[in-house]
Amino acid sequence: MRSIFLQILAVTTINLKSLPQRLWLSLATVIAVGLVVTVLLAFLAMANGFQRTIADSGAEDIAVALRSGSLSEINSVVLRDQVRLIEDGPGIARGADGKPQTSGELYLTVDGTKRSTGTKASLPLRGLGPQGPALRRGVVITAGRMFNPGTNEIIVGKALGKEFEGFDLGQTVTFNSTRWTVVGIFAADGSVFESEIWADLPVLQSLFKRVGAVQTVRARLINPAAIEALRAYSDSDPRLKLDVMSEAAYFAQQASNTSDLIQKLGWPLAIAMAFGSLAGALNTMYSSVAARATEIATLRAIGFSGFSTFVGTLVESLILAAVGGVIGAAATYLVFDGFTASTIGGSFSQVVFNFQLSPRLIGQGLLLALVVGLFGGLFPALRAARMPIVAGLYGS
Amino acid sequence: MNDLVLIRKNLFRRKLRAILMMVSILIAFAIFAVLASFERAFNAGQDRATPDRLVVLNKINFTQPLPISYYNRVAAVDGVAQINHFSWFGGYYQEPRNFVAAFAVDPENWMKLRDSDFVFSPEIRAAFIRERTGVLVGARMMEKWGWKIGDHIPISSNIWSQKNGSHAWDFTIIGSFTARIPQADTNVMVMSYDYFNETRSFGKDLISWLALRTTSVAANERVTNAIDGMFANSPYETRTDSEKAFSKAFAAQLGNIALIVELVVGAAFVTILMIVGNTMVMTVRERTREIGVLKTLGFSGGRILRMVLGESILLALLGGLPGLGVALLLIARVRDSLMSFVPTLSLYPDIVAAAVGLMVVFGIITGLVPALNAMRLNIVTALGRN
Incomplete structure (x- = not known):
């Protein structure tokens, strides 16, 4: 057993030490595998970042009520009477003053200009009441102050302010021939709300001619399980018939389409490229075996087993692929991790998110690299193991 | 050798x-x-858009409406050759996930404006103008859902509701059309604006956008300025853009x-x-x-x-x-x-x-x-x- 191990070690060392002789071809394989891993990880980090930004925004103990079938906030319409009925619904938490903790909200989109490209993009403008911020995790004003009720003042999420022009503290913007002043910048625990602009609900309602109607109602539940009671209450009242779901479920559904799409693009592309680089790896390893034919035959002649030459070749291939994989992962990490991008979310408006690599994703990338290395080395290794000693000694 | x-x-x-x-x-x-x-x-x-086509949108954002009265006012602007208005229906069939691209339009004008893209038979032309509850469905959409001409189909809206509270409208498919040029997408449904406007419970007399054709490309800039100037400082300010620029900006959003x-x-x-x-x-x-x-x-x-x-x-x-x-x-x-x-x-x-x-x-x-x-x-x- 020990001798087999020593043989393998010896052959592998010889193989690796002879790598510089095949420098360019080996380097081509390493870089090819690295590029495959980079492409895969860039897509996965994009999907992951988008998913995390949106899905992590929702809380389990917040209920969201939308018009049935509307799918997203932008389409929904909830009338004033329906808002009252929801406020009286079961399972809704009440504040110290005995009032239900609910927030009827408007969700509109307005045009903004992206800093990086100068292109127009739709940004969400949310109208909410005094309870609104309290229904969201970790909302803090990082600069300036909260808007005053009844005024044309807005506060801007910090992610949106970074990506889009014209929303710095103190600037004014015009929507609907009305000037609005940015009086505050807020953070919201990295959630999707940081990609929004917030204004006072009644002011937005009157300026956008939506008096008496909102688009969604959010409510804090006494516990996450209370969602069932609220849903049953809504379903049984013909005046309501709203889609009631937890905020977490709402955002999970909003995120899934886009992030699925990104993953569905990323994997097939990476796998196709992996096949391309597999062809390269096979080529490299066959050349390696051919170049070492005499050497392999000599080793066999002095008593090395076929198995050790098999493993030696396979290990060479796996190491080349692994180095490529690590380079690819490192390149993705350096170039893309934390890279800020924005795309259109579920409500026809922009969501700002960061590319996010995770150990699990890096693991997937390295696995793909090793699979390429395994198959790229397997057949050449078999050839090495089966090579007739005499033919090898005389050269090909 | x-x-x-x-x-x-x-x-x-x-x-x-x-x-x-x-x-x-x-x-x-x-x-x-x-x-x-x-x-x-x-x-x-962008590639399909011909340079003489312009779109007039609400300046705030394309999801904000415009009043229907703008239709006649813009039509009267010197240099506007053809014009139509569109209202986004937000349609779906049976399940909210089954998205249906449906618009409410002025039937006669719509067929005129899209005549270069789609093939309409004379009977369909007449029927679409005559039948208020009738819809025209493009060939690809017919194929997608297995619909036939004469079918009565309930199409729900994820935005609008009828005065009776229902979210679904019952339409009759009175005709279909095919593409005249390969880039034209026939996965689309159009309905009569008058019928849609009368039956919906809110948003009355509002439309989503106007599409128009200028008399010549040279007139584009003048027409754009005339329209946007006319509605400046009104409750519904407009932004007029070429169809091409609008499509490009829309694609860039992704x-x-x-x-x-x-x-x-x-x-x-x-x-x-x-x-x-x-x-x-x-x-x-x-x-x-x-x-x-x-x-x-x-x-x-x-x-x-x-x-x-x-x-x-x-x-x-x-x-x-x-x-x-x-x-x-x-x-x-x-x-x-x-x-x-x-x-x-x-x-x-x-x-x-x-x-x-x-x-x-x-x-x-x-x-x-x-x-x-x-x-x-x-x-x-x-x-x-x-």
């Missing part, structure tokens, strides 16, 4: 190696063709698709460039003695150069052309499932032409170094080298 035979024999001397290189070239070109087609289909709105495509295609090409380029160098070096023999026989350096380049170009074509075939099959397979996302997905001739051009360039790049080495090779060293 002419040079071509020699090139072919050389290429396939090591069959496995040649096939492996072809596979990697095939994959790179398949990726190129598929992604380029996607990007093209994605931007089809992100920089072109950049992503370029990066991926770039990565795929760099990969094969290195693999194939290095292999070609190795292959030709293995043949050093032979090249020496050929030179001894009187083959000129130029002829050797052409033969090696010919081999690498042949390799690129033999890998790349089947790659285009694979791309064609792939596109045909995914076209139906992606119809609502990229309606006009297909492998366009100019993408094929660009791909073939790239193959030749690729062949030259990968063959250049070994070909020059071979050309410059000195007979004595060549025959002396092992």
Whole structure:
């Protein structure tokens, strides 16, 4: 057993030490595998970042009520009477003053200009009441102050302010021939709300001619399980018939389409490229075996087993692929991790998110690299193991 | 035996190696063709748009409405040849996930404006103007849901509701239309605005946007300024833009698709460039003695150069052309499932032409170094080298 191990070690060392002789071809394989891993990880980090930004925004103990079938906030319409009925619904938490903790909200989109490209993009403008911020995790004003009720003042999420022009503290913007002043910048625990602009609900309602109607109602539940009671209450009242779901479920559904799409693009592309680089790896390893034919035959002649030459070749291939994989992962990490991008979310408006690599994703990338290395080395290794000693000694 | 035979024999001397290189070239070109087609289909709105078409939107954002009264006021602007208004219905069939692209329009004008894109029979023309509850459904949408002319279908809206509280409208399909030009998407449904406006419970007399055609491209700027100036400082300010600019801005909202495509295609090409380029160098070096023999026989350096380049170009074509075939099959397979996302997905001739051009360039790049080495090779060293 020990001798087999020593043989393998010896052959592998010889193989690796002879790598510089095949420098360019080996380097081509390493870089090819690295590029495959980079492409895969860039897509996965994009999907992951988008998913995390949106899905992590929702809380389990917040209920969201939308018009049935509307799918997203932008389409929904909830009338004033329906808002009252929801406020009286079961399972809704009440504040110290005995009032239900609910927030009827408007969700509109307005045009903004992206800093990086100068292109127009739709940004969400949310109208909410005094309870609104309290229904969201970790909302803090990082600069300036909260808007005053009844005024044309807005506060801007910090992610949106970074990506889009014209929303710095103190600037004014015009929507609907009305000037609005940015009086505050807020953070919201990295959630999707940081990609929004917030204004006072009644002011937005009157300026956008939506008096008496909102688009969604959010409510804090006494516990996450209370969602069932609220849903049953809504379903049984013909005046309501709203889609009631937890905020977490709402955002999970909003995120899934886009992030699925990104993953569905990323994997097939990476796998196709992996096949391309597999062809390269096979080529490299066959050349390696051919170049070492005499050497392999000599080793066999002095008593090395076929198995050790098999493993030696396979290990060479796996190491080349692994180095490529690590380079690819490192390149993705350096170039893309934390890279800020924005795309259109579920409500026809922009969501700002960061590319996010995770150990699990890096693991997937390295696995793909090793699979390429395994198959790229397997057949050449078999050839090495089966090579007739005499033919090898005389050269090909 | 002419040079071509020699090139072919050389290429396939090591069959496995040649096939492996072809596979990697095939994959790179398949990726190129598929992604380029996607990007093209994605931007089809811009390519389809003719320069004399303008759209008038609410200045705040395209999701904000405009009053229907703007229709007549804009129609009266000097330089406006044809005009129509559109109202987004937000339709779905049976389940909210079954999205249906439906618009409320003025039937007569809509058919006039889209006459260059779609084929309408005279009977359908008359019927659509006459029947208030009737809808026209494009051929692809008919096919998608298996509808027939005369069917009564309930189409729900994810925005609007009827006065009786229902979210669904019952429509009768009174006719269908096909595309006159390949880029026109017939996965669309149109209904009469008058009927829609009377039956909806809110948003009365509001429309989503106006589309118009100017008398000439030269009039575009004047018309744009006249319209936006007319509504400045009103509760509904407008932004008039060319249809092309609007489509482009809309596509750009998803992100920089072109950049992503370029990066991926770039990565795929760099990969094969290195693999194939290095292999070609190795292959030709293995043949050093032979090249020496050929030179001894009187083959000129130029002829050797052409033969090696010919081999690498042949390799690129033999890998790349089947790659285009694979791309064609792939596109045909995914076209139906992606119809609502990229309606006009297909492998366009100019993408094929660009791909073939790239193959030749690729062949030259990968063959250049070994070909020059071979050309410059000195007979004595060549025959002396092992």
